[in-house]
Every structure is written in structure tokens, then in C-alpha cells.
Amino acid sequence: MDWQTFIEEPAVIAAAVLALGLVVGYLVGRLNKELLTAAGVPDAVEGTPFERTAQSLGTSTVEIVARLSSWFIYGIAILTAIHIAQLLNTDAFWFRVTEFIPQVFVAVLVLILGFIIADKSELAVSEYLRGVKLPEISLLPRLIKYSVLYVTFIIALGQIGVHVLALLILLTVYAVGVVIVFTVAFKDFLVSSAAGIYLLLNQPYGIGDEVRIGDQSGIVQEVDLFVTKIENDSEEYIVPNRKVLDEGVVRNRE
Amino acid sequence: MDGLDDVFGDLFSSVDGVLLFSPSGSYYERFATIDDVDVIVVGTDNDVGADTFVELPLAFDDVSDRIKFGLEGAFEEGVIEDGDELACATRLFDNEIDTVSRVRASADDHTGIYDLFAKSRAEPDVIKAVLELAIELGKKGQKGKPVGALFVVGDAGKVMNKSRPLSYNPFEKSHVHVGDPIVNVMLKEFSRLDGAFVISDAGKIVSAYRYLEPSAEGVDIPKGLGARHMAGGAITRDTNAIAIVLSESDGLVRAFKGGEMILEVDPEAY
Numbered sequence: 223m224d225w226q227t228f229i230e231e232p233a234v235i236a237a238a239v240l241a242l243g244l245v246v247g248y249l250v251g252r253l254n255k256e257l258l259t260a261a262g263v264p265d266a267v268e269g270t271p272f273e274r275t276a277q278s279l280g281t282s283t284v285e286i287v288a289r290l291s292s293w294f295i296y297g298i299a300i301l302t303a304i305h306i307a308q309l310l311n312t313d314a315f316w317f318r319v320t321e322f323i324p325q326v327f328v329a330v331l332v333l334i335l336g337f338i339i340a341d342k343s344e345l346a347v348s349e350y351l352r353g354v355k356l357p358e359i360s361l362l363p364r365l366i367k368y369s370v371l372y373v374t375f376i377i378a379l380g381q382i383g384v385h386v387l388a389l390l391i392l393l394t395v396y397a398v399g400v401v402i403v404f405t406v407a408f409k410d411f412l413v414s415s416a417a418g419i420y421l422l423l424n425q426p427y428g429i430g431d432e433v434r435i436g437d438q439s440g441i442v443q444e445v446d447l448f449v450t451k452i453e454n455d456s457e458e459y460i461v462p463n464r465k466v467l468d469e470g471v472v473r474n475r476e
Numbered sequence: 477m478d479g480l481d482d483v484f485g486d487l488f489s490s491v492d493g494v495l496l497f498s499p500s501g502s503y504y505e506r507f508a509t510i511d512d513v514d515v516i517v518v519g520t521d522n523d524v525g526a527d528t529f530v531e532l533p534l535a536f537d538d539v540s541d542r543i544k545f546g547l548e549g550a551f552e553e554g555v556i557e558d559g560d561e562l563a564c565a566t567r568l569f570d571n572e573i574d575t576v577s578r579v580r581a582s583a584d585d586h587t588g589i590y591d592l593f594a595k596s597r598a599e600p601d602v603i604k605a606v607l608e609l610a611i612e613l614g615k616k617g618q619k620g621k622p623v624g625a626l627f628v629v630g631d632a633g634k635v636m637n638k639s640r641p642l643s644y645n646p647f648e649k650s651h652v653h654v655g656d657p658i659v660n661v662m663l664k665e666f667s668r669l670d671g672a673f674v675i676s677d678a679g680k681i682v683s684a685y686r687y688l689e690p691s692a693e694g695v696d697i698p699k700g701l702g703a704r705h706m707a708g709g710a711i712t713r714d715t716n717a718i719a720i721v722l723s724e725s726d727g728l729v730r731a732f733k734g735g736e737m738i739l740e741v742d743p744e745a746y
Binding site: 422425428429430431432440441442443444446452453 | 631632633634635636637649651676677678680682
């Protein structure tokens with residue numbers, strides 16, 4: 223058996239593909255890790271429960287993601303090698319598997335990303351609300367976390383081909399509910415802030431002007447996005463900006 | 477070392493309370509286990525999450541100033557009483573607590589410094605930012621030359637009605653607030669203009685270049701101070717504003733409220 227025929231032996235080609243796959247997979251894993259570290263991912267995920275769990279298992283988020291990409295390439299290499307070596311000749315089956323693997327890979331990636339984003343948003347919101355010392359308020363960050371997780375699961379399940387229509391409908395109902403509650407609860411604020419933007423940009427009246435809004439009159443002390451504070455000798459009025467546009471402003475020039 | 481405990485023990489024996497000035501978290505924890513003493517944390521920020529906390533507007537470098545301010549704040553908040561014996565633990569040389577001094581709280585020493593921050597119309601953060609700005613301006617001057625400046629903080633509507641523009645207002649239709657990063661540079665540049673800066677309760681810079689027109693009768697400020705201080709002092713008597721004045725001649729920063737001078741600091745000391 224000379225050199226030429228040895229090269230063309232399927233088993234040899236398969237072995238070469240396998241070896242190449244292992245090397246490329248390892249390199250991609252390393253590169254991925256470097257890239258993620260350079261992009262500041264370790265700092266970004268610092269303190270999230272996902273990272274902490276990963277730490278307690280002796281690894282880290284970056285390492286998991288990097289290893290995932292390595293395993294993805296290993297898997298492709300092994301499958302290709304098996305295919306070339308013609309160890310199994312059920313083409314249709316292998317075709318489906320090779321199509322399925324990238325989807326699983328993306329799904330796992332989406333899950334990891336989703337967990338981190340959920341943890342991060344929970345942290346950010348609870349940090350923001352730290353000044354409000356109400357026990358009920360701690361519900362809000364958790365609600366946001368689970369909303370993000372829910373969306374993540376839908377994306378991941380959709381990715382691997384599970385039917386998610388029912389879950390999507392649930393999500394839509396939930397989202398519409400949130401929007402309705404939000405608009406009802408914050409309607410006055412939205413209207414006032416729209417008016418406030420106009421007042422701040424155009425400044426039809428400024429601090430120090432003497433004005434009358436409705437039946438409240440005095441000197442303007444402060445104009446912000448939501449309210450205008452006017453004050454006379456004995457009383458200070460905090461007038462929502464909505465009312466300023468509704469009722470108009472009278473500037474008193476004496 | 478038992479002998480030393482006897483001698484120095486007098487410092488903290490039978491005190492009614494302990495004032496900790498900017499303690500570290502672990503230092504504060506150690507006090508949590510001691511039962512029969514009131515622990516009051518004093519500092520610029522409540523880092524340790526203490527229940528009884530007195531806020532310092534500035535990290536006073538001078539220890540006696542720091543303690544005086546802390547005591548006054550504690551008085552105003554009602555956490556200590558007249559005649560209380562207090563141990564004040566603070567930092568002097570190092571970055572951690574290394575000094576204990578025993579002080580007797582006395583209501584007569586009231587100077588109103590604490591009122592300046594806690595009981596003014598304007599928000600404490602705004603007053604603090606303006607005071608820091610004045611101190612920085614006093615330290616560095618404008619392009620190396622000493623400058624003077626007059627900031628009137630709070631009750632801006634009334635102040636605007638008791639003053640008139642000297643020229644066009646550079647802050648017209650702008651939305652700048654003290655404490656914004658770029659503002660310090662801006663105010664430094666504008667400090668060479670004559671006249672006062674008017675700042676609202678929430679910190680918006682309403683105007684520069686204002687000529688204040690309060691009635692100056694009955695204003696009690698030390699003799700020898702110039703027109704800027706007089707104008708600043710007088711406007712605080714006519715309105716509920718406070719005035720923070722940086723003197724061009726002696727470089728000191730003074731704060732006025734209700735027509736009286738209640739704070740005088742040397743920028744070089746910070």
C-alpha cells in the first residue's frame with residue numbers, strides 16, 4: 223500500500239478531520255475566552271447568582287461560554303468524521319442531528335445569557351429602589367427577573383423547535399396587562415411630563431416670574447418635568463404641569 | 477497595661493453616648509454588640525447603614541470643627557441632650573479611627589452651622605455642592621488669580637424679584653444644575669463676571685450677573701467686609717435664601733443666613 227492510497231482511506235481522512243476539529247475547537251475556545259475577558263464580561267456578570275453558582279462549581283461564566291463553543295466544534299468534528307468514515311450509513315438520521323446541534327448550542331447560549339441578564343436587571347432595579355424602604359417593593363425586582371427568564375425560556379424552546387404558541391399567548395396577555403396598568407397608573411405623570419418638556423424647552427415662564435395658574439397665583443420658584451412650584455406670601459402651590467397647559471398661565475406684569 | 481486602662485478609662489467611663497466619625501463597617505459592627513451605650517454615626521455618607529446618623533456636609537479636616545459640627549447636628553436631630561457626656565471617636569492622622577475625645581454637649585454653643593444645611597429651603601446636597609465649589613474656587617482661583625464670588629442659594633423666585641440683571645443672563649433658557657460635571661468649570665469661567673449667581677432650591681442655576689437690591693438695614697455682619705458680603709448678607713435677611721460668599725481679598729468662604737454670618741472656612745484648610 224503506497225502513500226497515495228493510504229491518504230485516500232476514509233478512516234485516515236476522518237481521523238485528520240477529527241484532529242483538526244479538536245485543535246480548532248480548542249483554539250476557538252481560548253479565543254472566545256480572551257475576547258470575552260477583553261470585552262469586560264467578567265466585570266459585567268460579577269455578583270450575579272449565575273456567576274456565583276459557576277464559581278462554586280470551580281468555573282466561571284466566561285469559561286462556560288468558551289467551553290460551550292469548544293464543545294460545539296468538537297461535536298461537529300466528530301459527526302463529520304463519523305460521516306466521512308462511513309461508520310454508520312443512516313444518512314437521514316445524521317442529517318437531522320447535524321441540523322439540530324447548532325440549535326441546541328444557540329438555545330444553551332440564550333439560556334446562559336438570559337440568566338445573566340435576569341440577575342443583572344434584578345440587581346440594578348433593587349439597587350435603584352434601595353432608598354425606598356417598603357417591604358412590598360422587593361417584589362418588583364423579582365418580577366422583572368422572572369419576566370426576563372420567561373422570555374428567555376420561550377426563545378430557547380423556540381430555538382430547539384418546541385411549540386411555544388401557548389406560552390407566547392400567555393406572554394402577550396401579561397405584557398398587555400402590564401402596559402394597561404402602567405398607562406392607567408402613570409397617565410397623569412405621562413401627560414404632565416409631556417407638558418413639562420414643552421415648559422422646559424420653551425420656558426414661557428421662568429423662575430422669578432409672577433404668574434397665575436387657575437386660581438393659584440404667586441412667584442415661580444421651580445419648574446421641573448412634572449410640577450411647577452409657585453409661592454405667595456403664605457402658601458406654596460405644587461401645580462402639576464398638566465394643569466398648566468389645561469388652564470393656561472397668566473403672567474402678571476403689573 | 478492595666479494601669480493605662482485605669483488612666484485612659486476616664487475618657488470613656490460613664491459616657492451617655494458615643495459619636496463615631498466615619499467608621500469603617502467592621503469598626504461599627506464591634507459597637508453593635510455593646511448594649512448600654514448610644515452609638516451615633518457621623519459622616520458624609522451613611523456607609524455602615526446605622527440607624528442614628530448625623531450627616532456632615534463636608535469632611536472637615538479640622539478635628540474640632542468636625543466634632544463641633546457633629547455635636548450640633550446630633551442636637552438638632554434630638555439624639556443627644558444638653559449636658560450629655562459624649563465620647564467622640566474620630567480619625568486624626570490615619571485613615572481609620574485613632575482618637576477619642578470626651579466632650580460635654582452644651583446647647584449654648586449653638587452656632588447654626590447645622591441649620592445652614594439641614595434647615596434651609598434649598599436641598600442639603602445643593603448647598604453642599606455650592607460650598608464645595610466656592611472652596612475649590614478659593615483654593616485655585618481663576619487661572620491662578622484670586623477671585624471673588626457670590627452664590628445665593630434657594631428661594632430663587634424671591635431673590636430674582638429683589639435683584640436686577642447687570643447684563644444678559646448667560647444661563648437664560650439653559651438647564652444647568654450645580655453638581656453636574658461640567659458646571660464647575662463653567663461657573664469658574666463665569667466667576668469673573670460681576671454680580672451674583674442665583675441658584676434655585678433644587679440646584680438649577682437660574683442666573684448669573686445679578687445685581688442684588690435688598691434693603692441693607694439691620695444687617696449684622698462683621699465690619700471690614702466689602703460690598704459683596706454686605707449684599708450677600710442682606711439678601712438672606714430679606715428672603716429665605718442663604719448666601720455663600722468667596723472673598724476676593726482674604727480668600728475665605730463665608731456663609732450667611734437670616735442676615736447673619738454663620739460659617740467661615742479657609743479653603744486652604746481643605
